[in-house]
Amino acid sequence: MFKIIIGMMCLVLAIFFGTPMMVSGEEPEDIMSLPLGKIIIEPPKSVTPKRPPSFLTHSLHFGYKCTVCHHTWEYNTQIKACMAPECHELTVAPKKSKKSDADPPPMIMYYMRAYHKQCIICHLELKRDNLALEMSFKVLKEKLPPTGPTGCIECHPKEEE
Ligand code: HEC
Ligand code: HEC
Ligand code: HEC
Numbered sequence: 001m002f003k004i005i006i007g008m009m010c011l012v013l014a015i016f017f018g019t020p021m022m023v024s025g026e027e028p029e030d031i032m033s034l035p036l037g038k039i040i041i042e043p044p045k046s047v048t049p050k051r052p053p054s055f056l057t058h059s060l061h062f063g064y065k066c067t068v069c070h071h072t073w074e075y076n077t078q079i080k081a082c083m084a085p086e087c088h089e090l091t092v093a094p095k096k097s098k099k100s101d102a103d104p105p106p107m108i109m110y111y112m113r114a115y116h117k118q119c120i121i122c123h124l125e126l127k128r129d130n131l132a133l134e135m136s137f138k139v140l141k142e143k144l145p146p147t148g149p150t151g152c153i154e155c156h157p158k159e160e161e
Pocket of ligand 3: 053
């Protein structure tokens with residue numbers, strides 16, 4: 001009798017906790033996988049690149065709020081790619097057309113501008129803050145915090161490491 005009760009309890013527990021995973025064979029929409037390591041950022045396929053692809057180590061940036069970079073994310077959805085449609089999808093810098101009076105789309109829709117603006121500006125500001133610290137002539141007890149690259153070759157390295 002005791003065994004049967006235990007058995008029934010297990011069955012009830014299995015049904016109770018098992019349900020969410022039994023929905024279908026596909027990855028559920030409410031699970032998002034998070035890349036931790038090196039993310040290689042390549043230009044859109046239609047672009048003939050002038051530089052080797054850029055990269056960042058995702059987890060080295062987790063000291064910031066995710067929405068500093070994923071600025072349209074509202075936490076309950078999958079994160080969109082930066083160059084997704086209607087986002088930073090333009091493959092050439094927008095120019096005002098001579099034929100029409102319409103304003104060109106905003107420059108930030110050009111993927112290169114979006115990346116350079118977000119990535120380089122933060123690294124530059126960090127370098128500026130470190131420089132200000134060095135120039136303050138205070139005795140610095142700790143090493144200056146790391147900043148991130150601002151040089152072309154650092155972000156578009158020639159060879160694979
Ligand atoms: C410094 C900027 C930055 C920060 C901060 C950041 N990410 Fe990212 N993340 C990126 C970039 C760049 C990509 C590559 C996007 C692409 O290829 O379009 C990416 C990709 C992703 C992807 C994969 C998206 C896909 O298209 O498959 C996920 C998921 C993600 N990030 C989650 C997070 C979470 C969660 C956080 C906060 C803990 C976070 N990110 C913080 C820059 C950042
Ligand atoms: C809000 C500030 C911020 C933004 C935005 C940001 N970074 Fe950084 N980045 C940092 C900091 C801080 C470091 C130093 C991290 C460390 O070494 O611990 C860093 C380091 C790096 C490094 C060297 C270490 C590594 O392998 O990641 C690369 C490459 C880099 N960033 C690329 C990018 C790219 C590409 C983007 C845009 C998609 C970006 N970063 C956006 C703050 C930022
Ligand atoms: C903080 C990192 C970072 C720095 C510094 C940086 N870039 Fe980029 N750049 C990127 C990212 C990210 C992209 C978009 C992905 C890609 O194309 O590699 C990009 C795209 C480009 C593109 C368009 C794609 C191509 O290869 O034609 C060019 C050109 C470019 N960068 C040139 C430069 C030059 C020149 C400098 C120095 C003045 C520079 N970048 C500095 C991160 C950086």
